[in-house]
Amino acid sequence: MATTSGMLSVDEARQRILAFFDRLPVERRPLLDGLGQVLAEDIVAPFDVPPLDNTAMDGYAVRAADTTGASESAPVELRVVADLAAGYVHDTAIGPGEAVRIMTGAPMPPGSDAVVPFEETDEPLRGPNQAPKKGATVRILKSAAVHANIRFRAEDVREGTPVIPAGRVLRPSEVGVLASLGLSEVPVYRRPVVAILSTGDEITEPGQPLLPGRIYDSNAHSVAAMVRKCGGIPRLLGIAKDTVEDLTRKLHQGLDADMLVTSAGVSRGDFDVVKDVLAREGAIDFWTVRMKPGKPLAFGAFTAPDGRRVGHLGLPGNPVSSMVSFELFGRPAIFTMLGRSDWERPMVRAITRDRVANTDGRRFFARCIVTKGEDGRWYADLTGPQGSGILTSMSAANGLTVIPEDLPAANPGDEIDVMMLDWEHAP
Ligand code: AMP
Ligand code: MG
Numbered sequence: 001m002a003t004t005s006g007m008l009s010v011d012e013a014r015q016r017i018l019a020f021f022d023r024l025p026v027e028r029r030p031l032l033d034g035l036g037q038v039l040a041e042d043i044v045a046p047f048d049v050p051p052l053d054n055t056a057m058d059g060y061a062v063r064a065a066d067t068t069g070a071s072e073s074a075p076v077e078l079r080v081v082a083d084l085a086a087g088y089v090h091d092t093a094i095g096p097g098e099a100v101r102i103m104t105g106a107p108m109p110p111g112s113d114a115v116v117p118f119e120e121t122d123e124p125l126r127g128p129n130q131a132p133k134k135g136a137t138v139r140i141l142k143s144a145a146v147h148a149n150i151r152f153r154a155e156d157v158r159e160g161t162p163v164i165p166a167g168r169v170l171r172p173s174e175v176g177v178l179a180s181l182g183l184s185e186v187p188v189y190r191r192p193v194v195a196i197l198s199t200g201d202e203i204t205e206p207g208q209p210l211l212p213g214r215i216y217d218s219n220a221h222s223v224a225a226m227v228r229k230c231g232g233i234p235r236l237l238g239i240a241k242d243t244v245e246d247l248t249r250k251l252h253q254g255l256d257a258d259m260l261v262t263s264a265g266v267s268r269g270d271f272d273v274v275k276d277v278l279a280r281e282g283a284i285d286f287w288t289v290r291m292k293p294g295k296p297l298a299f300g301a302f303t304a305p306d307g308r309r310v311g312h313l314g315l316p317g318n319p320v321s322s323m324v325s326f327e328l329f330g331r332p333a334i335f336t337m338l339g340r341s342d343w344e345r346p347m348v349r350a351i352t353r354d355r356v357a358n359t360d361g362r363r364f365f366a367r368c369i370v371t372k373g374e375d376g377r378w379y380a381d382l383t384g385p386q387g388s389g390i391l392t393s394m395s396a397a398n399g400l401t402v403i404p405e406d407l408p409a410a411n412p413g414d415e416i417d418v419m420m421l422d423w424e425h426a427p
Contacts, residue, residue, distance in 0.1 A: 009405070010328055010363055013289045017299050017329050020311050023339035024190040024258060031178055034170050036231050037188035038339035043164045045181060048154035052107040054086075057149040060099040060121060060138055061112035064146040075122065075139035080132045084109065099138060101131065108150060115149035116140050157181075169340060189339035194227045194330075195254030196220050197237040197262045199247060199274050200317065205239060218391055219263040219315065219322045226326050232259075232334040247277045255304040258337060261330060264317030266298040274314075282312055290405055292362040293388035294321040297329065318388040324365050324400065327421070345419045347402070350378035356410040358403045367397035370418050380418050398422045 008016075026040040055061060062078060070076040078099040084090045086105035093111035094100060100109045108115075118124055122139035123131055132138045157163055163181065164174055170186065178186055198220045206216050217239055224234035235257055240250040242265070254260045265274025266286060275298075278284050284300025298314025313330055315322040335343035350370050358364040367383040383396040399418040403410055410416045 007288045007290055010289060010291050013287055013297060013299070014329055014332060016285075017311075017313070017333055018336055020299075020301065021259075021333050021336040024192060024337050026187050027190045028185045028187050031175055031184055031186050034186040034188045035172070035175055037170055037186075037191065039164055039166055039168045039170060039174070040187040040189055040339070042162050042166050043178065043181065043183070045157040045159050045161055045163050047181075048159045049157040049180060050151055050153060050155070053153050054105055054107045054151050055102050055115045055149060056104065056151045057115050057117040058103050059101075059115045059117040059149065060140070061094070061102045061109050061115055062099045062140065062144060063094065063096065063112060064114040064144045064148070066097060066099075067114070067116065067140045067143045070140045070143045072141045075141050076143075077137045077139055079137055080134055082109070083134060099140075101138070113146050113150075114144040116142070116144045117149060120144075167339070169342075189337070192232045192258035192334055192337040193235055193256075194224075194232045194259045194261060194334065195235045195237050195257035196224050196227070197250055197254060197260070198239045199242065199262055199264045200239070201242045203239045203264075218319045219317070222319065222323050222391070222394075223261055223263065223315070223326050223330070226323065226331065227261075227334065230331045230334050231338050231340075242273045244273055244277055247273060248281060251277070251281060251302070255302055255310055257310065259330075259333060260302060260310055260312040261315060261326070262298075262312070263315040263322045266314040266316060267296045278312070278314060284312065284314070286314075289325075290362045291324075291328070292358075292360070292364050293318065293386075294325040294328075295362070297325055299329075316388075319391040320367070320388045320394055323391075323394055327400075328365075345421065346423065348378050348399070348418050348420060349415050350380035350399075350418045352380045352382075352401070352410050352414055352416050353412055354380075354382040355412060356382065356401055356403055356416070357408070358405075358410075359408055361405050363405050364403035365400040365419070366403065367393040368399050368401050368418060369397060370399045370420065378418075380416060 067076050080101055081098045082090050083101045084106045085103050089107050090109040094109050120142040198217045202214050203217045204214045227234040237250050237254050240247040265272050282300045282302040284298055287297045289297050294316050296316050300312050301309040304310050315325045332343040356366055366386050368380040370380050373379045383393045399420045402417040402419050
């Protein structure tokens with residue numbers, strides 16, 4: 001069942017697509033594997049962190065009152081009753097005139113209420129390997145304040161309090177916090193599997209010889225890379241010939257995925273076999289989206305053998321159109337399935353140094369390079385020719401201009417909006 005709708009804005013097309021997708025079911029993943037996924041439950045601290053008062057310094061656990069008035073000229077002598085490493089507990093209370101030699105992280109012995117660091121004792125003056133042994137005395141050279149150098153029980157997190165809320169994307173710091181709570185698995189929304197199919201008799205798999213008139217398949221690979229980069233799991237279905245049989249067979253191989261992406265064969269007025277097969281096999285709309293590059297776009301759903309409806313995004317064939325369309329429609333769909341709503345890219349206002357003409361009433365996503373000028377402002381330079389087949393223009397760019405549909409041109413010196421694709425790597 002195919003319908004051919006009229007012109008849609010980028011936002012209308014995206015709304016229709018996102019309305020189809022839901023976040024995927026929750027799975028439990030080994031902690032590290034959950035990196036980049038969205039937490040599905042509030043995490044509440046199962047115990048206090050730290051679980052016991054402990055020392056923040058290497059030194060001597062003392063009763064602060066015993067050290068009152070201590071100075072270099074009038075040291076206080078304390079008897080060392082134990083030597084305590086991190087990981088061990090000293091559970092007999094220390095009495096007046098006593099100290100426990102203690103290493104960072106070791107729990108405070110009962111009765112002690114301050115830690116005197118080594119540097120404020122005579123230990124460093126004694127020479128290597130001359131630390132006071134159990135039963136010997138140590139000289140305290142400075143009086144200690146009550147609670148000095150102690151990390152208190154629960155000062156980081158108190159048992160029963162929320163630590164990380166559901167909905168948070170797991171970054172290295174969340175992975176660390178979850179590990180500190182003793183969790184080895186984490187409940188997250190499942191990553192979507194995205195099946196990717198290229199179509200066209202001329203398309204050749206990289207690594208194979210290139211026959212005359214043929215081109216290599218870049219779309220499947222650029223799109224698969226985008227899928228992976230935004231948190232999905234790409235599954236390459238290969239290349240379908242422009243025949244009903246081959247296309248139908250390969251499409252069906254993708255129906256166990258969470259989303260199906262095809263490229264090429266969706267142009268308006270392009271009544272080729274791709275459109276026919278898509279229309280016959282799925283419920284699909286062929287849209288004309290007011291954007292450049294890209295314009296033809298198909299969206300619909302196939303019914304899998306188990307009755308599940310699998311969303312299908314039909315990208316235009318030209319390599320830049322295919323990437324930009326996936327960026328604007330596919331990536332937000334993957335985010336939605338991951339349970340994320342933060343798919344909007346960072347936008348900067350940049351001063352264009354080029355003229356960007358935009359005469360045909362479409363939103364123009366020109367490839368550009370954004371850099372900071374010496375005046376501290378952002379500047380945008382076009383990457384060069386903007387043809388939708390010039391894939392190296394994507395490779396040269398770190399952003400896409402967002403020239404509104406109704407703006408016939410931006411001139412050098414004008415401020416424009418740029419959607420940043422990449423902050424991490426200067427091209
Ligand atoms: P079509 O939508 O089939 O008319 O394709 C538009 C243009 O994109 C043609 O020049 C195709 O050769 C090219 N094209 C289609 N599929 C791919 C692909 N997978 N990789 C690179 N170029 C492609
Ligand atoms: Mg074609």
